[in-house]
Amino acid sequence: MQHRNLKPFPEHFLWGGSTSAYQIEGAWDEDGKGPSVIDIGHRVEGTADFKVASDHYHHYKQDVALLAEMGFKAYRFSIAWTRIYPEGTGKLNAKGIDFYNNLINELISYKIEPIVTMYHFDLPYALQKRGGWSNRDTIDAFENYSRTLFEHFGDRVNYWLTINEQNMMILHGTAIGTVDPNLENPEKELYQQNHHMLLAQAKAIAACHDMLPNTKIGPAPNISCIYPASSKPEDVLAAHNFSSIRNWLYLDMACFGRYNDVAWSYFEAKGYTPVILEGDMDILAAAKPDFIAFNYYNSMAVAESTGNSSDVGSTGDQQIVVGETGVYKGHSNPYLQKTEFGWEIDPVGFRITLREINERYHLPLIVTENGLGAYDQLEDGDKINDDYRIEYLRRHLEQCQLAISDGVPLFGYCPWSAIDLVSTHQGIGKRYGFIYVNRDEFDLKDMRRIRKKSFFWYKDLIESSSLTE
Numbered sequence: 087m088q089h090r091n092l093k094p095f096p097e098h099f100l101w102g103g104s105t106s107a108y109q110i111e112g113a114w115d116e117d118g119k120g121p122s123v124i125d126i127g128h129r130v131e132g133t134a135d136f137k138v139a140s141d142h143y144h145h146y147k148q149d150v151a152l153l154a155e156m157g158f159k160a161y162r163f164s165i166a167w168t169r170i171y172p173e174g175t176g177k178l179n180a181k182g183i184d185f186y187n188n189l190i191n192e193l194i195s196y197k198i199e200p201i202v203t204m205y206h207f208d209l210p211y212a213l214q215k216r217g218g219w220s221n222r223d224t225i226d227a228f229e230n231y232s233r234t235l236f237e238h239f240g241d242r243v244n245y246w247l248t249i250n251e252q253n254m255m256i257l258h259g260t261a262i263g264t265v266d267p268n269l270e271n272p273e274k275e276l277y278q279q280n281h282h283m284l285l286a287q288a289k290a291i292a293a294c295h296d297m298l299p300n301t302k303i304g305p306a307p308n309i310s311c312i313y314p315a316s317s318k319p320e321d322v323l324a325a326h327n328f329s330s331i332r333n334w335l336y337l338d339m340a341c342f343g344r345y346n347d348v349a350w351s352y353f354e355a356k357g358y359t360p361v362i363l364e365g366d367m368d369i370l371a372a373a374k375p376d377f378i379a380f381n382y383y384n385s386m387a388v389a390e391s392t393g394n395s396s397d398v399g400s401t402g403d404q405q406i407v408v409g410e411t412g413v414y415k416g417h418s419n420p421y422l423q424k425t426e427f428g429w430e431i432d433p434v435g436f437r438i439t440l441r442e443i444n445e446r447y448h449l450p451l452i453v454t455e456n457g458l459g460a461y462d463q464l465e466d467g468d469k470i471n472d473d474y475r476i477e478y479l480r481r482h483l484e485q486c487q488l489a490i491s492d493g494v495p496l497f498g499y500c501p502w503s504a505i506d507l508v509s510t511h512q513g514i515g516k517r518y519g520f521i522y523v524n525r526d527e528f529d530l531k532d533m534r535r536i537r538k539k540s541f542f543w544y545k546d547l548i549e550s551s552s553l554t555e
C-alpha cells in the first residue's frame with residue numbers, strides 16, 4: 087500500500103540502541119561475578135571470547151556520554167544475572183547491584199531511558215550444573231532474581247524485557263549451550279525447557295505488576311515474517327507451519343496465555359509435548375505483557391517438505407539448521423541481497439513483520455534489535471566509513487515509518503548495536519555499532535572509542551526525528 091502522506095515518528099519516540107551484558111561488559115570474573123554458560127561453554131574457534139569484550143564495565147561513563155552525544159532517548163542493555171547472584175540464587179552480590187545502579191543513574195543523568203533485559207543468553211553456570219532450564223527450580227530462581235531487580239532498580243527503570251530471543255535459544259539450543267546435544271531427543275528436552283522459560287517469564291511479569299504497578303514489562307523474541315517459496319498451497323502451508331513454530335508459539339503464550347494450536351500439533355506429531363503440571367496453565371494465562379519488544383534482522387522463505395531427510399539443511403553464517411522433514415524446508419529467496427555474512431536483507435519484510443505482530447496482539451511495539459554486521463575498516467585519521475550500515479538502517483527505518491502509517495503503534499527503535507561488541511558467533515570482527523572499539527580478536531590494543539560515520543548520521547536523524555532531513 088502506498089500512502090499519500092506518511093505519518094511522522096511519534097512524539098517521544100524512543101530512539102536508541104541495544105547491547106547485551108556478556109557481549110559488551112568484559113570483567114567476566116570481577117567484583118564477585120559468577121560464571122555463566124557463556125563464560126564456560128561458548129567458544130568459537132579463531133574468534134575473541136567474552137572475557138574482556140568491549141570493557142564497558144570500566145568504560146561505562148565514557149560510553150554513556152557518547153550515547154548522549156548521539157542524542158539517545160533510550161538505551162537497551164541487559165543485566166548479567168551472575169553479577170547479581172553469582173550462583174544464580176542464594177547470596178546477593180552487592181557490587182553487581184552497585185554497577186547497574188551506577189549505569190542506570192548515569193543514563194538518567196542524560197535523560198536516557200533505560201530499557202533493561204533481565205536475561206540475555208547468559209544463564210548462571212551454577213544453575214546449568216543443576217540441570218538449567220530442564221530443572222523447575224530455575225523457574226523459581228528466575229522469579230527471585232526478577233524480584234531482586236524490581237526491588238533495586240524498579241524506582242528508575244520503566245521498561246523491562248524478560249528473556250532475550252527465547253525462540254532462538256530453543257530453535258538453536260545447542261548453539262547457546264543450555265541443552266546437551268548428545269541427549270537422545272534434545273528437541274523434546276528443549277521444548278520442556280521452553281515450557282519452564284515461559285513459566286519463568288509469566289511469573290516475572292506477575293511479580294512486576296505486583297511490585298511496580300506503573301512499570302511496563304514485555305517479552306523480547308526474534309520475530310520475522312516467513313514467505314512461502316511459491317503460491318503452491320503446500321508451500322503456503324509450510325510457511326504457516328514454520329511461522330507458528332518459530333514466531334507465534336512464543337508470542338501467543340506471552341500475550342494470550344495458551345499454546346499455539348499448530349505448534350502444539352507439531353509437538354504431538356514429533357513427540358515433543360512438554361510435561362505440564364497442574365496450575366501451570368493458570369500462571370501462564372494470568373500474565374499479561376504491556377508491550378512487545380522484538381528483534382528483526384532478516385526474513386525467511388520456506389517450501390513444502392515431503393518427508394525427505396535432505397530437507398534438513400543449513401543457511402547463513404550462524405550455521406542455523408533450517409528445515410524439518412514433513413514440516414517445511416529452507417528456500418533461498420531470489421529477490422533479496424545478502425550481507426557479507428550471508429544474512430538476507432529485507433526491509434519490506436520488516437514492515438510486514440510489524441504489521442503481523444500488530445494485527446495478532448494489538449500491543450505497543452518496540453524494536454530492540456535490527457542492524458548490519460560487517461568487517462568495518464579503521465582508516466587514516468580515525469575514520470570509519472560505514473555507508474553500508476547507514477544504508478541498511480535507513481531502508482529499515484523507511485519501512486518503520488510506512489508501518490507507522492499503516493497504523494502500527496511503534497514507540498521505539500533500538501538497533502543492534504549501540505557500540506561495537508563481540509558477536510555471538512563471530513568475534514569482534516563482525517561489528518554492528520555506531521561507535522568503533524579499537525581492538526582486534528586477540529589484540530586488545532587501546533580499546534579507544536571512535537565515532538563511525540553512522541554515529542553522525544544517527545545523531546542527525548534523532549535530532550530531527552525524521553528521515554527526510
Ligand code: BGP
Nearest residue numbers: 106250251459509510511512516
Ligand atoms: C541476536 C542476539 C544478539 C546478537 C545478534 C547478532 O540474535 O540477540 O545477542 O548477537 O543476534 O548476532 P551475531 O552476533 O551472531 O551476528
